[in-house]
Amino acid sequence: MYPLALQAIAAGSVADLFAAFDAAPHTLQRLQSWLASLFGGAPPEKVFTRADAFPLLLLPWWLESSVRQPALSLQRELATSSISGYLYIRLIDNLMDGDAPADVSMLPSLSLLHTQFTDPFRKWFGHSHPFWEEFHGIWFETAEVTLRDSTLDSIALSQFETISARKTGAAKIPVAATAYSLNRSDLLSDWYRFIDRFGCWHQMVNDLFGFHKDLRNGNTTYLLSEGRQAAGPSESIESWFYRQGFNWAIQQLDGWMNELRVIGARLGSPELLSYLDSRHVSLHDQAARVRSGLEALAEIGRVVDLREERVGNPGEMR
């Protein structure tokens, strides 16, 4: 799914990022410790090129590939910027959510991450270049929707599409930088449409497979909001999820995937279309495994005739 050249670029970009922290060894140490915990010890470059990762590094690669053979130096600087920008946003998210192991003592590292995020853009585009208007619009919208999403106590479809799913909208920035570098800003509107729609698909996948975690942590998601409405007073939200909600979410995902294929067909990137096919197949493979697991558990539940009042609440059993 990730070309070998891009995998090598990802590894080089992580090395570039860490090298940029040479003057701040304590900050680097904290950052690396946080990353090790965040990614379960996996090398960051592997995490950013996982098949189920958001295609942050692939998007500018696909765009450049649709115009010309990708310039590896440009893509490497973009990847360093994108990884830095992602970590900047993720650290703020972790701090807002109170997720371990991030704590407020890591806040100073945001300065370095933001500098690394914007470094190539400042090098490539002069102060009055139209890229900056694009950058500000995207960057401010991402901050706005992240804040709004965190304050919602219920999420309807329209809010999901325009708020929750736009939290990944900062991925438009490296795409914009690529387009302006190639003097092809005319391409951006179609790519933005794709990224906005892919944001829906990606966020729903997160909500779907994070169902238990979100429920346990009291998070608000579109899936949980739909479940609360659909389950009604006589059914638990977990019961709705296993009975109907899981399949409902897969249907929503398939609808967005169909739209993504239509939008993607206009982008001139066969690799992008192949990526969509691969993600679709992978999701349905995973869904089939979940259904098999649900069936096995349902059979056990039927055999032993479990009584909820006898065994208690699963959330209390950890």
Next chain:
Amino acid sequence: MAVEPGGEFPIGFSYLVGKAAFDPEFAGALSDDPPQALRSIGIEPTEEMLEALSRIDTDAIMDLAAAFDDKRGVV
């Protein structure tokens, strides 16, 4: 039992799925040693239960737990 809209679920099914998805050790025990896993939640399995449990694809339970693993570290 098919998991389809409107399907019928046994009482406590949601508990069992939630427990398996929340607790990897329990999911592993259900896969490796279902009787012991049931005892750990206060269910003493009968001969009939054990016979029925032997026909269940317990590996699928581990796949389920892996799918909902909240420590996937995905970007």
